Structure formats: C-alpha cells, structure tokens
Amino acid sequence: MTENAADTANTQRMTVVVTGASGRTGSRVAQAARGAGLTVRAASRAQGFDWEDPTTWAELLRDADAAYLMYPSDIGSPAAAEGIGALARKAVGLGVRRLVLLSARGEDQALPAEEALKSSGADWTIVRATWFSQNFSEGPLVEGMIHGELVFPAGEVKEPFVDVRDIADVVVAVLTSGDRYAGRTLELTGPRLLSWRAAVAEISEATGATITYTPVPVRAYGEALTGFGVPPEEVDLLMEVFEALMDGRNAHVTDDVREVLGRKPRDFDDFAREAAAAGTWKA
Ligand SMILES: NC(=O)c1ccc[n+]([C@@H]2O[C@H](COP(=O)([O-])OP(=O)(O)OC[C@H]3O[C@@H](n4cnc5c(N)ncnc54)[C@H](OP(=O)(O)O)[C@@H]3O)[C@@H](O)[C@H]2O)c1
Numbered sequence: 001m002t003e004n005a006a007d008t009a010n011t012q013r014m015t016v017v018v019t020g021a022s023g024r025t026g027s028r029v030a031q032a033a034r035g036a037g038l039t040v041r042a043a044s045r046a047q048g049f050d051w052e053d054p055t056t057w058a059e060l061l062r063d064a065d066a067a068y069l070m071y072p073s074d075i076g077s078p079a080a081a082e083g084i085g086a087l088a089r090k091a092v093g094l095g096v097r098r099l100v101l102l103s104a105r106g107e108d109q110a111l112p113a114e115e116a117l118k119s120s121g122a123d124w125t126i127v128r129a130t131w132f133s134q135n136f137s138e139g140p141l142v143e144g145m146i147h148g149e150l151v152f153p154a155g156e157v158k159e160p161f162v163d164v165r166d167i168a169d170v171v172v173a174v175l176t177s178g179d180r181y182a183g184r185t186l187e188l189t190g191p192r193l194l195s196w197r198a199a200v201a202e203i204s205e206a207t208g209a210t211i212t213y214t215p216v217p218v219r220a221y222g223e224a225l226t227g228f229g230v231p232p233e234e235v236d237l238l239m240e241v242f243e244a245l246m247d248g249r250n251a252h253v254t255d256d257v258r259e260v261l262g263r264k265p266r267d268f269d270d271f272a273r274e275a276a277a278a279g280t281w282k283a
Contacts, residue, residue, distance in 0.1 A: 015039040016175060017060055017067035017096070022046065024134050025102055028168035029068045036172050043067075051083050054090070061091050066098035066175050069117075073234070075102065076109025076241055085116030092121045098182075100171050103128045105187050106250045107241055114185070125174050126185040130250050133161040133190065133271040136203060137280045145203065145281050151214045153221040154196040157246050160189035160253045161199060163266040170260045186256045191265045193251055202269055206276035218243050 016033050020026030021042035030040045043049035043060045050056045051072065061067065069087065071080040088099055101117050103110045105128040117124050135141055136150075144150050167188055174181040194202070200213040216224075222239040226232065257265040275281070 014066060014175070015041055015064045017041045017043050017064045019043045019049065019051075019068060020070040020072060023070065023072070024132060024138050025070055025129075025164050025167050025171075026068065028164050029171050032165075032168040032172040033068075033175070036176055038172070038175070051087075054086060057087055057090050058094060061094050061096050064094075064096050066100070067091055067096055068100050068102070068171055068175075070102040071113060074109075074237060074241065075104050075113050076107050077234075077237055080110070081112035081116045084113045085120060088117050088120030088122050088124075097121075097123045098175065099123070100125045100127060100174055102167070102171075103185075104241075105130045105189070106245055108244065109237070109241060123179060123182040125181045125183075127167065127171060127174070128185060128187045129167050130162050130187075130189045131159050131245075132164050132167075133199075133266075133268055134164045135161075136199065137271075137275040142280070145200075145211055146283050148210055149212050149214055150196070150200050151216055151221070151224075152196055153216050153218040153242050154246050155215050156195050156197060157248050158193040158195050158251045159199075160191070160193050160250070161268050161271075162188050162190045162257075163268075163271050166190075166257050166261070166265045170257060173260050181260070186260065187254045188257055189250075189253045189265065191253060191267055193253065194268055199268060199272075203272045203276065203281065206269075206272040207281050208276075209281065211281065218246070 016038050018026050018030045018040055021030050022044045030042055033040050041064055048056055049060045071084055091099060099122040103114055103126050114126050141150060170188060197213040200211055204211040218239050222235050225235045
C-alpha cells in the first residue's frame with residue numbers, strides 16, 4: 001500500500017467525538033468530518049452528553065480516536081477551564097489522546113481553559129477563532145437584523161470575521177494530518193478586515209433591504225441583556241470580553257487557514273450573499 005493510501009485507510013477508520021454537534025461550529029465539523037470519511041460521534045445533550053455531568057462523558061468517549069471540544073457558551077467562562085481539563089484527562093485516560101479545542105482569539109479569559117488542555121497529557125491542538133461571520137446569521141443577533149437594525153457594542157473597530165465552515169475544514173484537516181499540528185495553537189481569521197458597520201452594510205446590500213448598525217456603549221448593551229433575562233454572571237463575562245476584544249487587538253489577519261488548507265479563507269461577501277439567498281434575514 002502507498003503512504004497516501006495508508007493515510008486514507010487510517011483516516012476512514014477514525015472515530016471522532018464532536019461536542020456541540022448541534023451548534024454553529026460542531027454541526028459543520030461533523031459535516032466536514034463525514035465528508036472526509038471519518039466516523040462522527042455527535043455529543044450534545046440530545047445524545048446524553050452534558051458538560052455539567054461528568055458521568056455522561058465516558059460513554060461518548062470510549063473507543064474513539066479523537067475529539068473536537070467546544071465549551072458552551074463561552075470558552076472564557078470560569079467553569080470552562082475545569083470542564084475542559086477534567087474532560088481532557090478523562091479522554092486521555094480512555095486512550096482518546098488527539099484533542100482539538102475551539103478557543104477565542106485575543107480573549108485572555110480563555111487562557112486557563114487552553115492551559116488545562118495542554119496539561120492534560122493530550123496530543124492537543126488549539127484553534128483560536130476570531131468573531132464568526134455566522135454571528136450575524138445564527139444566534140441572538142439575527143432578530144435585530146431582521147427588523148432592520150443591529151445594535152452592538154463594537155464601535156468602529158475592525159475585525160477579520162471568519163466563516164465557521166473554514167473553522168470546520170481546519171479542524172478536520174488537523175485531525176487527519178497525524179501529529180503535524182499537535183502542540184500547535186492556530187489563529188483563524190477571514191481574509192479581510194471589516195468594521196461591524198461595513199459588515200452590516202454588506203449584508204444590507206446582499207439582501208436588498210436596509211439594515212443599519214447602531215454602536216452602543218458596552219455598559220448599555222449589558223443592561224439591555226439583563227433586561228432580556230440573561231443571567232447576571234453571563235452578562236458580566238460578556239461585558240468583560242466585549243470591552244477587551246473591541247480595543248483593536250484582533251484587527252489584523254493571519255495566514256493560518258491558508259497554511260492548513262492550502263487555500264484562502266472564505267470572504268465575508270460570499271457568506272453574506274449565500275445567507276441572504278437562503279432567506280436568513282427575511283421577516
Ligand atoms: N461566536 C464567536 O464569534 C466565537 C469566536 C471564537 C470562539 N467562540 C467560542 O465558540 C464556542 C461556542 O461554539 P458554537 O458557536 O459552535 O456553539 P453554539 O452554536 O453556541 O452551540 C452550543 C452547542 O453546545 C451544546 N451544549 C449547550 N450546553 C451544553 C451542555 N451543558 N452540555 C453539552 N452540550 C451543550 C448545544 O447543544 P444542545 O443544546 O443540544 O446540548 C450546542 O450544540 C464558545 O466556547 C465560544 O467562546 C465563539
């Protein structure tokens with residue numbers, strides 16, 4: 001058998017546990033992994049896997065070869081480091097050594113979770129993503145956009161929004177590349193810097209409807225979230241994270257998507273046109 005044929009055969013025998021499999025990144029990781037011939041074991045609460053209940057972990061991990069880890073709802077939350085560390089140690093103990101963690105670029109609060117993974121004994125790769133393009137099309141921001149206005153505390157700072165399909169492609173490429181990316185921290189961005197105002201303008205143009213962007217102070221945004229019933233500890237973390245991330249620290253692109261995939265990351269404009277054509281922002 002040639003080396004390539006052997007790699008393909010090994011990949012096709014791989015079983016990967018995908019946490020957050022019903023979410024934005026996990027669903028795409030599962031899809032990309034299946035497309036690459038891997039066996040996917042989806043792990044969210046519908047399959048009986050609960051980050052808050054360690055007794056549910058072993059069943060999903062047993063006899064797997066690798067796992068994609070995402071921590072809900074924010075990798076910077078105080079519970080994340082403990083959860084990631086405990087799950088990673090459990091996985092390693094069960095022989096599931098190859099672990100890929102989704103982290104957040106520029107988010108200091110995410111560092112304890114990253115450290116917990118690194119010290120677990122796993123063959124780890126950390127994938128730090130910048131803001132997802134799909135934050136505009138899936139999740140809490142969609143409702144406002146449908147009604148013609150995005151209210152958000154990002155000021156005029158620029159961000160190289162990344163398409164979650166590129167995150168998924170990178171995760172699967174990492175998982176199927178042996179130990180090539182083990183011990184590496186990758187930073188994933190899109191190909192272009194855009195302010196939130198410019199991003200909303202591109203979506204507005206793609207939909208043909210008027211959608212405006214209204215920047216607000218972080219504190220006012222936090223008060224609004226509290227008014228919508230978001231728990232106080234979650235609001236506090238979000239405010240802390242937004243305040244830090246909106247200072248321009250992420251206003252530069254990286255080449256890591258191209259390094260792993262050998263192609264450019266998807267452009268925001270393609271995301272906006274495709275999501276508009278799918279009727280994402282229609283009332
Ligand atoms: N948004 C961004 O721009 C951005 C950028 C960088 C990094 N991140 C990081 O990305 C992560 C979020 O990823 P995502 O957007 O792909 O997720 P998501 O779309 O918010 O989906 C959350 C997933 O987690 C599952 N889940 C929720 N609570 C759970 C629990 N207690 N036990 C097991 N599963 C649970 C959900 O499934 P069920 O409800 O069915 O269980 C769902 O599959 C966070 O760690 C965040 O810090 C986000």
